[in-house]
Amino acid sequence: MxxxxxxxxxxxxxxxxxxxxxxxxxxxxxxxxxxxxxxxxxxxxNGAHIYMPKQSSRKRVSEHQEISRRFNGSNLFELAREFGMTPRHVRRILAKPRAGVVRSSTTGQLPRTSSLDTIHRDGGERDVEQRREPPYR
Structure with a gap:
């Protein structure tokens, strides 16, 4: 509130x-x-209304940028532990479009197949195929 x-x-x-x-x-x-x-x-x-965000929201933005910058494809659980988040929350952070994120050169979109789906809790790869996300409609 x-x-x-x-x-x-x-x-x-x-x-x-x-x-x-x-x-x-x-x-x-x-x-x-x-x-x-x-x-x-x-x-x-001149009478303008000014919104001043809480310091916690500035910290959150900074943390999200740090997570995006440091993610290397195989350190999901390490980052989750370090930042006190669930792996699922880290995935959501990484899924958000950010400035400087490399996109596919052919479509201009992020790849639909996520390597995050194949990372196991111990950081190793699973011996299963990557899941494909349904197409956006």
């Missing part, structure tokens, strides 16, 4: 944090610097 702060309260929080940062960096007049920041934000944003 989203928490909606009155705009004055949100501005007070931003001003308080700006004042604290100014003090940390040794600004001579932190209260004036914080007030000037609020004035600049109000002037530049």
């Amino acid at each position: 989203a928490t909606h702060l009155p705009s004055d309260e949100a501005l007070d929080i931003i001003e308080e944090e700006a004042r604290a940062m100014a003090q940390c960096y040794g600004v001579a007049a932190p209260a004036e610097a914080a007030a000037a920041l609020i004035e600049r934000l109000l002037l530049r944003l």
Whole structure:
């Protein structure tokens, strides 16, 4: 459930944090610097509504990018263990289209056969054929 702060309260929080940062960096007049920041934000944003995501969602995006970057085709269970996820969840992360993902040069799509289906819990390959996903309609 989203928490909606009155705009004055949100501005007070931003001003308080700006004042604290100014003090940390040794600004001579932190209260004036914080007030000037609020004035600049109000002037530049001109009443716009701003969404600020939770820090946990930024962390999640970063983790998903790290999983996609480090996946080598045979380390599914290792990544799941390392990031505290189920192998199924890691598969879902890897299945999402991402910038920089190599796609088939002929169709421009990801291959329909997944090597993830042939990876066994111990990381070894199974002696079974890969399953084919049904065509998208």
